[in-house]
Amino acid sequence: MALSRLNCFSSRSANLLKTLSSAISLRRPISTDTTPIIVETSVPFTSHQCEAPSRSVETNPKELLTFFRDMALMRRMEIAADSLYKAKLIRGFCHLYDGQEAVAVGMEAAITKKDCIITAYRDHCTFVARGGTLLEVFAELMGRQAGCSRGKGGSMHFYKKDSNFYGGHGIVGAQVPLGCGLAFAQKYSKDENVSFALYGDGAANQGQLFEALNISALWDLPAILVCENNHYGMGTAEWRAAKSPAYYKRGDYVPGLKVDGMDALAVKQACKFAKEHALKNGPIILEMDTYRYHGHSMSDPGSTYRTRDEISGVRQERDPIERIRKLILSHDLATEKDLKDIEKEVRKEVDDAIAQAKESPMPEPSELFTNVYVKGLGVESFGADRKEVRATLP
Amino acid sequence: MQLQPKLIALQLLHLRNPALGEGLEEEMERDPRVCVMGEDVGHYGGSYKVTKGLATKFGDLRVLDTPIAENSFTGMGIGAAMTGLRPVVEGMNMGFLLLAFNQISNNCGMLHYTSGGQFTIPIVIRGPGGVGRQLGAEHSQRLESYFQSIPGIQMVACSTPYNAKGLMKAAIRSENPVILFEHVLLYNLKERIPDEDYICNLEEAELVRPGEDITILTYSRMRYHVMQAAKTLVNKGYDPEVIDIRSLKPFDLYTIGNSVKKTHRVLIVEECMRTGGIGASLTAAITENFHDYLDAPVMCLSSQDVPTPYAGTLEEWTVVQPAQIVTAVEQLCQ
Numbered sequence: 001m002a003l004s005r006l007n008c009f010s011s012r013s014a015n016l017l018k019t020l021s022s023a024i025s026l027r028r029p030i031s032t033d034t035t036p037i038i039v040e041t042s043v044p045f046t047s048h049q050c051e052a053p054s055r056s057v058e059t060n061p062k063e064l065l066t067f068f069r070d071m072a073l074m075r076r077m078e079i080a081a082d083s084l085y086k087a088k089l090i091r092g093f094c095h096l097y098d099g100q101e102a103v104a105v106g107m108e109a110a111i112t113k114k115d116c117i118i119t120a121y122r123d124h125c126t127f128v129a130r131g132g133t134l135l136e137v138f139a140e141l142m143g144r145q146a147g148c149s150r151g152k153g154g155s156m157h158f159y160k161k162d163s164n165f166y167g168g169h170g171i172v173g174a175q176v177p178l179g180c181g182l183a184f185a186q187k188y189s190k191d192e193n194v195s196f197a198l199y200g201d202g203a204a205n206q207g208q209l210f211e212a213l214n215i216s217a218l219w220d221l222p223a224i225l226v227c228e229n230n231h232y233g234m235g236t237a238e239w240r241a242a243k244s245p246a247y248y249k250r251g252d253y254v255p256g257l258k259v260d261g262m263d264a265l266a267v268k269q270a271c272k273f274a275k276e277h278a279l280k281n282g283p284i285i286l287e288m289d290t291y292r293y294h295g296h297s298m299s300d301p302g303s304t305y306r307t308r309d310e311i312s313g314v315r316q317e318r319d320p321i322e323r324i325r326k327l328i329l330s331h332d333l334a335t336e337k338d339l340k341d342i343e344k345e346v347r348k349e350v351d352d353a354i355a356q357a358k359e360s361p362m363p364e365p366s367e368l369f370t371n372v373y374v375k376g377l378g379v380e381s382f383g384a385d386r387k388e389v390r391a392t393l394p
Numbered sequence: 395m396q397l398q399p400k401l402i403a404l405q406l407l408h409l410r411n412p413a414l415g416e417g418l419e420e421e422m423e424r425d426p427r428v429c430v431m432g433e434d435v436g437h438y439g440g441s442y443k444v445t446k447g448l449a450t451k452f453g454d455l456r457v458l459d460t461p462i463a464e465n466s467f468t469g470m471g472i473g474a475a476m477t478g479l480r481p482v483v484e485g486m487n488m489g490f491l492l493l494a495f496n497q498i499s500n501n502c503g504m505l506h507y508t509s510g511g512q513f514t515i516p517i518v519i520r521g522p523g524g525v526g527r528q529l530g531a532e533h534s535q536r537l538e539s540y541f542q543s544i545p546g547i548q549m550v551a552c553s554t555p556y557n558a559k560g561l562m563k564a565a566i567r568s569e570n571p572v573i574l575f576e577h578v579l580l581y582n583l584k585e586r587i588p589d590e591d592y593i594c595n596l597e598e599a600e601l602v603r604p605g606e607d608i609t610i611l612t613y614s615r616m617r618y619h620v621m622q623a624a625k626t627l628v629n630k631g632y633d634p635e636v637i638d639i640r641s642l643k644p645f646d647l648y649t650i651g652n653s654v655k656k657t658h659r660v661l662i663v664e665e666c667m668r669t670g671g672i673g674a675s676l677t678a679a680i681t682e683n684f685h686d687y688l689d690a691p692v693m694c695l696s697s698q699d700v701p702t703p704y705a706g707t708l709e710e711w712t713v714v715q716p717a718q719i720v721t722a723v724e725q726l727c728q
Contacts, residue, residue, distance in 0.1 A: 150510035157508040177466040181473020211466035371511040374569035
């Protein structure tokens, strides 16, 4: 279904070129090839109170291969986290993102690191997309010093300040007002960047969302609310929790766009559109129609409220990595073997990171009391008892 | 240093609450990152006139009128603080901030810790609380007790124009989230305050009246009831030492401890509820740390554990009155 400039070559000459180039090994490395390719999204966008962007997305071989690699990395990372959890190296809550990788990857492709992203507790892959390393992920999950939050946050509290990733929040919906606050700060500093506040279909029913949306629309803030609709709020299907599951329409006076969240290119197009819109006209809602293969968290088998057939059906028909794989293969951007090699590479990277993370020590006992208050005030928290009094402020 | 006190009455010509408003204005001039958000703080000037005139001076982007949505605008203030802005969030009445409890507890207090130190939240959350004049149960709440256990926040209570301005400025300059408790009945106080820039230490208690017989610890409005009782006590021959603790979290155990070591008797007078209030925590802290110095058990006079009634007489009996303080001191000093 793809319109491709490469198709203007006949398949015979393409094959000839390939044979020639592999023979002479002067083949241009695909990973730096930025020849534009136009691809159509799986489904057209549905819009509310705005004009939907075009279904034709411009991409290039480099981007597609980056998508493939990044999503394969995320997928592998989440599956490895699953095994680590079962081996009791990760404790507590662990919410996995496999199936939803296209949202993280597509969004990143449309924006810069100066734009802010804030999300809820299903944050491992968003953190990696923002530039977090695998070591930081696994070390934090295992509660070690090398973790991104020094082992004190855990799975639900990943943050990366230097790439404007604001976490990582455990309470459903509480991150949306924070995200609008980020947008407010951007408007205050007049820096032409936007904030993406991600939440799920469960959080879409939180009142604070509408409060924040009202304020954002009132003050014209560059806030983009992204509903990652994986159709289940833990064990409750969306039709049992929401009278109107058209989350992109819930903004009423705020425009909305419904996007196929399993198609990284559609996500990219939508985010690009949303960024332009938000900078000119204020908030917009994006609803990403996506799916999670795992249960809500590692304590949830994920099969008591949905059938295994449904899960495997989605995996077969809509898997984001498979879509990109098919796209790459149909455009002859790489061979099956190349892609398998990438997957092997990625697997090794993940395994290495886990091994390295396991070497990282647990936090020192003194870490219990650091970062409760900002240092420099002379306040170390040992409860209400404090024996020293002097502190000077700037 | 020559102090040039200015008369607050002149400021009252602006019909704005001078000390707090001045503190805010000076900080907003000093640092462009300071902004104010709350209900009716801008065009209306604030329901207690604390922010009057600020919107005209600094504009709508720095003095923001929010809709009635405490949970989200507190959350937005915290989100903005994460990027480096220094918002001052006003709860029109402290009691309304219960709606924002999740944001204050989880995001405001904990983000510095859970992010491993990456984010600081230099936010100030302020507003009037306490029992007023027949405002009814829901508008007469004391939230110090609910917030005191939240790790990562600081709590201060102002009681005079001098310390109100000083604490406001210190709270804005602090890198930690600070909750500043004001009192509805203390907004009309008059006092001469210095012209110069000054701040009050956030963790320090204030010695109001030195004495030898007994240490009376108090804060906010009860300070005035204590001072009234002190007059009676002095006439009866007692010499109470009165300390306004000001810092509700963390307690200034240094100043308090020195006083206890001198007088050996402690009376806490507070407006907080009896159960789980500031007085309860303070009693525990003093007993734990200064047990050897006490000649009598720590006595704590708090508000009754009831919703504040509307009827004037009943409301009076909910809070501690000077007569009760006098009786308590006489009892302790037997």
